[in-house]
Amino acid sequence: MAAVRSSPGLDVVQTGSKREDSLINMQSCGQEEGVSGQKRLNTGQRIEWPVDANTQQTNRQSFPQSSGVDLPTYRSPESVEMDEIMAAMVLTSLSCSPVVQSPPQRDLLPGDMECCGGELSDSGSSGYWSWDHGSVSPAPSPSVTEMDRRLSQPTDEGLHMELDQTACEELEARRCKSLSRGAYRCLWPGCEKVLTSRVGMKRHIRILHLGQTTAGCQDAVQSSPLSQSAPSSVWQIHTEHLYQACAPIQVTVSPGSPTLCSWTLPGDVQQKPQMAAPRSRSVSVGEQWLQRNSAPTRSQTMSASPSRGHCSFRKGRGEAKKCRKVYGVERRDQWCTACRWKKACQRFPD
DNA sequence: CCTGCCGGGTT
DNA sequence: AACCCGGCAGG
Numbered sequence: 574m575a576a577v578r579s580s581p582g583l584d585v586v587q588t589g590s591k592r593e594d595s596l597i598n599m600q601s602c603g604q605e606e607g608v609s610g611q612k613r614l615n616t617g618q619r620i621e622w623p624v625d626a627n628t629q630q631t632n633r634q635s636f637p638q639s640s641g642v643d644l645p646t647y648r649s650p651e652s653v654e655m656d657e658i659m660a661a662m663v664l665t666s667l668s669c670s671p672v673v674q675s676p677p678q679r680d681l682l683p684g685d686m687e688c689c690g691g692e693l694s695d696s697g698s699s700g701y702w703s704w705d706h707g708s709v710s711p712a713p714s715p716s717v718t719e720m721d722r723r724l725s726q727p728t729d730e731g732l733h734m735e736l737d738q739t740a741c742e743e744l745e746a747r748r749c750k751s752l753s754r755g756a757y758r759c760l761w762p763g764c765e766k767v768l769t770s771r772v773g774m775k776r777h778i779r780i781l782h783l784g785q786t787t788a789g790c791q792d793a794v795q796s797s798p799l800s801q802s803a804p805s806s807v808w809q810i811h812t813e814h815l816y817q818a819c820a821p822i823q824v825t826v827s828p829g830s831p832t833l834c835s836w837t838l839p840g841d842v843q844q845k846p847q848m849a850a851p852r853s854r855s856v857s858v859g860e861q862w863l864q865r866n867s868a869p870t871r872s873q874t875m876s877a878s879p880s881r882g883h884c885s886f887r888k889g890r891g892e893a894k895k896c897r898k899v900y901g902v903e904r905r906d907q908w909c910t911a912c913r914w915k916k917a918c919q920r921f922p923d
Numbered sequence: 924c925c926t927g928c929c930g931g932g933t934t
Numbered sequence: 935a936a937c938c939c940g941g942c943a944g945g
Contacts, residue, residue: 897926898926910936913937914938914939915927916927916929917927917928917929918928
């Protein structure tokens with residue numbers, strides 16, 4: 574059985590039964606101050622479980638707001654933006670230069686996109702953060718129906734990020750499979766247009782699918798929550814192992830364009846949102862508070878001060894109460910992992 | 924002395 | 935990688 578929390582004050586229990594829908598029970602519990610979550614099943618049983626910080630965060634992305642769990646018939650009012658998001662995904666996919674068809678010399682034109690081996694940054698844009706796909710394998714792509722369901726769900730910022738990445742992977746996989754050498758096929762739903770040049774394909778998507786005449790695409794992507802939100806989501810996801818993240822998380826800021834921010838993460842870490850979903854672990858009040866209050870701020874801090882990558886620097890004593898003080902030595906099992914290992918506390922970071 | 928956590932060792 | 939702990943620094 575998997576227990577999830579969809580949003581503050583709204584708990585959801587999802588059983589492993591085939592009749593999930595009928596067994597889903599939602600209850601507004603308010604914001605309890607305890608360490609564990611608690612839930613009532615429809616059997617009348619009351620179940621308490623430790624809530625994982627990652628699980629909480631992840632599931633807030635997966636089951637956002639009032640929709641609770643996957644209700645197939647639900648259509649979000651925000652789905653009207655999906656065309657735009659789809660366009661962004663298609664273009665993002667397009668920006669991933671196919672290794673199979675790209676010999677050492679890449680047809681990089683002025684204003685053309687970068688290869689996805691390292692960055693997706695469009696040199697013609699600003700404020701377009703990018704992913705390093707790293708070791709992410711395109712093989713396990715979600716089904717079309719699942720994609721559609723996710724697209725139709727109301728999304729918060731985190732889900733946008735997940736959507737973007739997953740969709741990019743899938744589109745890239747589909748494109749790599751279906752493409753003949755040197756040709757680009759438009760993956761816009763219902764459009765099978767094949768062009769030989771990347772620039773032409775970009776133009777095709779812009780004009781036909783976005784209805785834009787000139788360089789509006791990057792701006793559309795830039796201004797969408799899809800791109801704006803992802804870094805903070807990533808940050809939230811990885812706070813659990815923050816003390817290990819000094820090296821893996823790399824933030825680079827382009828000197829030329831102040832808003833161009835490139836996030837480089839190891840592939841396995843990027844997949845964590847999907848893998849962490851069924852997990853369940855104890856979460857503290859502090860962790861919940863941290864996720865609610867400080868995570869967005871931290872993302873901004875990350876963007877503003879990328880020099881944090883240096884780990885050897887010993888910080889002065891912060892003001893925050895750490896697990897040791899909050900729980901005491903006698904409740905050491907409730908400490909965060911880092912505190913138990915005498916590492917820098919990641920539940921109550923300074 | 925208490926606390927936080929770095930650095931390094933062990934499993 | 936996960937886990938543990940000696941020892942150091944700050945308060």
